[in-house]
Amino acid sequence: MDKKIELQMRNAAINSSRNFNNKVRGSYNIWRQEFRLVNTDSTLRLMKDQIIMAKLYATIALSQKEPDMYALLMKRIKESQTSIGDALIDSELDSSALERAKAMGHVLSSARDVLYSSGEVSRKLRVMLQSTELNIDAVKKQNSFLVQHAAKTVPMPLHCLHMQLTTDYYFRDYVTKEHFDDDALKAGQYKEKLEDLSLYHYAIFSDNVLAASVVVKSTVANANEPEKHVFHIVTDRLNFAAMKMWFITHPPQLATVHVENIDNFKWLNSSYCSVLRQLESARLKEYYFKAHDPSSLSDGNENLKYRNPKYLSMLNHLRFYMPEIHPKLEKILFLDDDVVVQKDLTPLWDVDLKGMVNGAVETCKESFHRFDTYLNFSHPKISENFDPHACGWAFGMNMFDLKEWKKRNITGIYHYWQDLNEDRKLWKLGTLPPGLITFYNLTYPLNRTWHVLGLGYDPAVDIAEIDNAAVVHYNGNYKPWLDLAISKYKPFWSKYVDVDNSHVRRCYEGKQ
Incomplete structure (x- = not known):
């Protein structure tokens, strides 16, 4: 992908984060009528995506000796995670969630200006993806073992x-x-x-x-x-x-x-x-x-x-x-x-x-x-x-x-x-x-x-x-x-x- 086009896409995503509107536009349908939800999870998904990008930039900031940027990113990550808690849909988010999402958007914009390098970002994303896949495999195996153990144990x-x-x-x-x-x-x-x-x-x-x-x-x-x-x-x-x-x-x-x-x-x-x-x-x-x-x-x-x-x-x-x-x-x-x-x-x-x-x-x-x-x-x-x-x-x-x-x-x-x-x-x-x-x-x-x-x-x-x-x-x-x-x-x-x-x-x- 051309670097100029990639930068344009990233700018558009960051601007979307800054100007994000939490208004519910419709109901979300998963497979069957009985699973219809009044609330969407669009804000929740946005905040989780922001946390992923913030972690990415934090690792780059640490490697490039940018302690102030690293500390700010880690602070925003912690705030967003606190706002999300155990929420599964937007209505379960903390009342401060929208403000946290906007604040994170501003920090990501600053981090992009200071730290962005397409090669470095791509490499870090690949590492994160591989690590996540390994973690998922380990959790699946552990879950399978625990379910089997519970199933065969006499209550x-x-x-x-x-x-x-x-x-x-x-x-x-x-x-x-x-x-x-x-x-x-x-x-x-x-x-x-x-x-x-x-x-x-x-x-x-x-x-x-x-x-x-x-x-x-x-x-x-x-x-x-x-x-x-x-x-x-x-x-x-x-x-x-x-x-x-x-x-x-x-x-x-x-x-x-x-x-x-x-x-x-x-x-x-x-x-x-x-x-x-x-x-x-x-x-x-x-x-x-x-x-x-x-x-x-x-x-x-x-x-x-x-x-x-x-x-x-x-x-x-x-x-x-x-x-x-x-x-x-x-x-x-x-x-x-x-x-x-x-x-x-x-x-x-x-x-x-x-x-x-x-x-x-x-x-x-x-x-x-x-x-x-x-x-x-x-x-x-x-x-x-x-x-x-x-x-x-x-x-x-x-x-x-x-x-x-x-x-x-x-x-x-x-x-x-x-x-x-x-x-x-x-x-x-x-x-x-x-x-x-x-x-x-x-x-x-x-x-x-x-x-x-x-x-x-x-x-x-x-x-x-x-x-x-x-x-x-x-x-x-x-x-x-x-x-x-x-x-x-x-x-x-x-x-x-x-x-x-x-x-x-x-x-x-x-x-x-």
Whole structure:
């Protein structure tokens, strides 16, 4: 650019600062009608731009031994920063902001007259830009780590609830004995219900009592015939007592709940189950835990989300063993523990899956959430067997036809691909990539209103879409039981929390 033209442009900008008028000329529109603001942020943006230029000139003044100019620039920077404070729009600025902006404009004009050199200014701007980019990258990494850390940490109130329930289960014998005696009387009818093909069966795998209780309560509350619904909950040894105690003392009205311990599945061993063998391997533990090992999940070579403990939990992989867990059933609806049911789900049992094994809602939009998002298509085993543009779908609410499952040997297909992926070259950790592979060309697309996703990461999910959904899913880090939760989505979940329970009140009293 010609130096004369550049000087003219800079003079025009400085004159604009001197003569700046703070009058609001119109409203500012960001994407959607609901985000319209009465006030603009034009003054705020101007002041921030002025601060950047003042810092630039201050560094030049320091290098050129102009202490008076340096001191004046630093004074104006401090004044402007004080006026801005935490403001996001002009109306939140300090009343002195406009005068500060004008004063800064005069100082920048003087600095330009004394210090301006296009080469020096360009060089300093490049240095500032590079430094800012490095700072942004560092903050992004730190933010990602902190979000992941917060997402995988068990909140103290939830830990408290589990401890209280576990104590009740083991030490309040008079409570459990009464319920177990009653259970013994119903044992015959109870067992029949667990295998009754005329009833509606649900599979839930969870180590979170509060989350599982919301899934069950919301489903029953919206069911037309709650007495026909049977919930099969599998949890781990650590949380079995708490989960069992909750549903002993809070049985859903008319519906049936059966809680099992994953350790009681004797068929689930490393000789049969590929992923269990891999989860127990030293290689995977090294990959997962040793941050400084070349093969590990360091910040530089992998996404931090794979450090979430759920990827090492066998509960997360039980969805691939439905016929082994429920050998007498023909259809079962799988629900994640971070969903809320808002409508009667029984019509799903009448959906014709057209010979497919898995009924699920597809998630692809344009180029997003297609197979190449999840799988490594540079590997020949993937590129030769799958279409990179095939549409992805969601786990979280899935209707499984167990007769077709057995017929097509779905668990065998899953084992085959898990064995091939022992070195994690086909996909990283998680259950969706092997799910996409296992159920490839065996998934029937359900209407999107059955399952609306994104409440655990996307603040822009349409509220009307949520209201119309049969199931809403808090997939992502911002679970509704965490402080991280997106506040406008939390009521959809919290209204099904049993706040009258004494343990819930005691453990959560400081969170109200």
